[in-house]
Amino acid sequence: xxxxDTPETPRTTESTGRTAPTDTQVLVIGAGPTGxxxxxxxxxxxxxxxxxxxxPHGLANMTRAFxxxxxxxxxxxxxxxxxxxxxxxxTLGTARLFGRLDLDLTRLPxxxxxxxxxxxxEVERLLERRAESAGVTFRYGTELRGxxxxxxxxxxxxxxxxxxxxxxxxxxxxxxxxxxxxxxTALGLPFPGGSVIRSLVLADVRLAEEPADAFSVSxxxxxxxxLAPFGDGWYRVMGWSRTRQVPDxxxxxxxxxxxxxRRALGTDLGMHDPRWISRFHSDERQVPSxxxxxxxxxxxxxxxxxxxxxxxxxxxxxxxANLSWKLTAVLRGDAPDPEALLDSYQSxxxxxxxxxxxxxxxxxxxxMAHTPLTRAARALAARLLSVLRPASTRAMGMxxxxxxxxxxxxxxxRPAGRRAPDVRLRExxxxxxxxxxxxxxxxxxxxxxxxxxxxxxxxxxxxxxxxTDPAKKTAVLVRPDGYIxxxxx
Numbered sequence: 001x002x003x004x005d006t007p008e009t010p011r012t013t014e015s016t017g018r019t020a021p022t023d024t025q026v027l028v029i030g031a032g033p034t035g036x037x038x039x040x041x042x043x044x045x046x047x048x049x050x051x052x053x054x055x056p057h058g059l060a061n062m063t064r065a066f067x068x069x070x071x072x073x074x075x076x077x078x079x080x081x082x083x084x085x086x087x088x089x090x091t092l093g094t095a096r097l098f099g100r101l102d103l104d105l106t107r108l109p110x111x112x113x114x115x116x117x118x119x120x121x122e123v124e125r126l127l128e129r130r131a132e133s134a135g136v137t138f139r140y141g142t143e144l145r146g147x148x149x150x151x152x153x154x155x156x157x158x159x160x161x162x163x164x165x166x167x168x169x170x171x172x173x174x175x176x177x178x179x180x181x182x183x184x185t186a187l188g189l190p191f192p193g194g195s196v197i198r199s200l201v202l203a204d205v206r207l208a209e210e211p212a213d214a215f216s217v218s219x220x221x222x223x224x225x226x227l228a229p230f231g232d233g234w235y236r237v238m239g240w241s242r243t244r245q246v247p248d249x250x251x252x253x254x255x256x257x258x259x260x261x262r263r264a265l266g267t268d269l270g271m272h273d274p275r276w277i278s279r280f281h282s283d284e285r286q287v288p289s290x291x292x293x294x295x296x297x298x299x300x301x302x303x304x305x306x307x308x309x310x311x312x313x314x315x316x317x318x319x320x321a322n323l324s325w326k327l328t329a330v331l332r333g334d335a336p337d338p339e340a341l342l343d344s345y346q347s348x349x350x351x352x353x354x355x356x357x358x359x360x361x362x363x364x365x366x367x368m369a370h371t372p373l374t375r376a377a378r379a380l381a382a383r384l385l386s387v388l389r390p391a392s393t394r395a396m397g398m399x400x401x402x403x404x405x406x407x408x409x410x411x412x413x414r415p416a417g418r419r420a421p422d423v424r425l426r427e428x429x430x431x432x433x434x435x436x437x438x439x440x441x442x443x444x445x446x447x448x449x450x451x452x453x454x455x456x457x458x459x460x461x462x463x464x465x466x467x468t469d470p471a472k473k474t475a476v477l478v479r480p481d482g483y484i485x486x487x488x489x
Contacts (some may be wrong), residue, residue: 071401208270
């Protein structure tokens with residue numbers, strides 16, 4: 001038996017055959033934040049979903065993500081979860097970078113004009129509860145071994161918790177199973193890129209002294225560190241030293257983290273009693289295609305980048321929000337062109353993933369600057385962002401996600417493709433109306449105009465709303481992910 005045929009190697013084959021009944025409509029592989037939001041959205045829309053996770057249920061997930069940006073909070077608000085999540089952490093209205101640049105997040109045009117610092121497991125807890133309430137079928141401790149697809153179905157092979165083979169069929173399968181994605185491996189897709197930084201150290205610690213800034217990022221040339229509060233007395237610290245480049249398996253202790261922090265920030269603030277310490281390396285990689293037939297990839301399975309900017313979990317959650325309504329429209333039969341709609345997931349989200357790689361890569365390289373020339377460039381960049389308001393606005397728009405926009409659909413024009421503000425309508429805030437998981441049609445008082453024939457929505461899956469301002473005469477169709485699909489104005 002060859003290595004490629006051993007049970008340890010996920011694999012995919014193509015075949016053709018007659019249509020067969022499926023065990024579920026959508027298989028989601030990976031129960032991190034991306035998979036949980038996707039599965040919850042689909043189930044809320046009435047789609048039968050099975051979520052498979054390799055880890056046992058309840059296994060503690062002391063993960064690296066800790067920041068939730070404004071656009072992600074808006075997506076969670078459209079699912080009725082944002083306010084509860086905000087209560088679990090602390091909000092920062094200002095972020096200080098490199099000891100000299102203050103980003104004023106209160107200028108963000110959102111109800112959530114801040115960065116929320118809260119552990120990833122709090123995000124997962126709320127999304128898991130929502131998915132369970134919506135009727136998602138969970139299979140924990142179940143590992144993917146291979147998959148194949150034909151023109152109508154995807155068949156996935158697993159081993160269940162006691163090692164017994166298990167086969168499940170679905171109309172579509174989505175891999176949200178992280179940087180070491182078994183789904184991506186089974187598809188045989190490359191994951192080009194490489195390590196951007198080695199030997200990063202992380203810890204959650206207590207501090208004896210209160211930091212001067214709530215959120216700090218700075219570097220000394222040979223080191224950099226950042227520090228952020230969770231809001232419950234714990235702080236997340238991350239550091240890197242050019243003089244200590246060792247494998248991930250090398251032990252790390254609090255003394256090493258203290259030393260890096262002192263050199264980068266000028267003080268270690270008396271950090272003590274770590275509850276978690278880790279060493280890791282950071283890659284920059286992106287899969288060329290987010291879709292192969294009936295199989296799609298989202299989150300870290302599709303893209304991975306440096307932690308600078310805290311965009312990893314946020315980008316994955318927004319992948320899920322983009323994909324969920326498209327799969328729903330296809331499975332309901334609402335999409336005039338199902339293939340084109342699924343292809344739009346690639347055309348919209350792949351460029352966003354690439355942009356995040358560029359942004360986070362630039363930030364980490366600025367933090368690592370050590371030559372006089374690169375440090376001068378960092379100082380100049382910080383100075384320009386601090387004095388040029390349009391530049392800082394664009395930077396905050398990219399990092400927060402509020403500035404992300406997609407190309408207008410064929411036959412449409414701007415503002416189609418842009419984020420819809422959370423306007424107040426006669427029936428309530430837009431984000432409150434989006435909690436139904438459907439398109440929202442906003443019109444003036446009176447008869448609504450006909451929907452464009454290309455809109456992937458049927459009248460029975462449409463929430464109708466009315467402007468509060470009688471002077472507004474245009475109609476706007478808002479997608480379930482909060483972006484404008486069409487307007488007649």
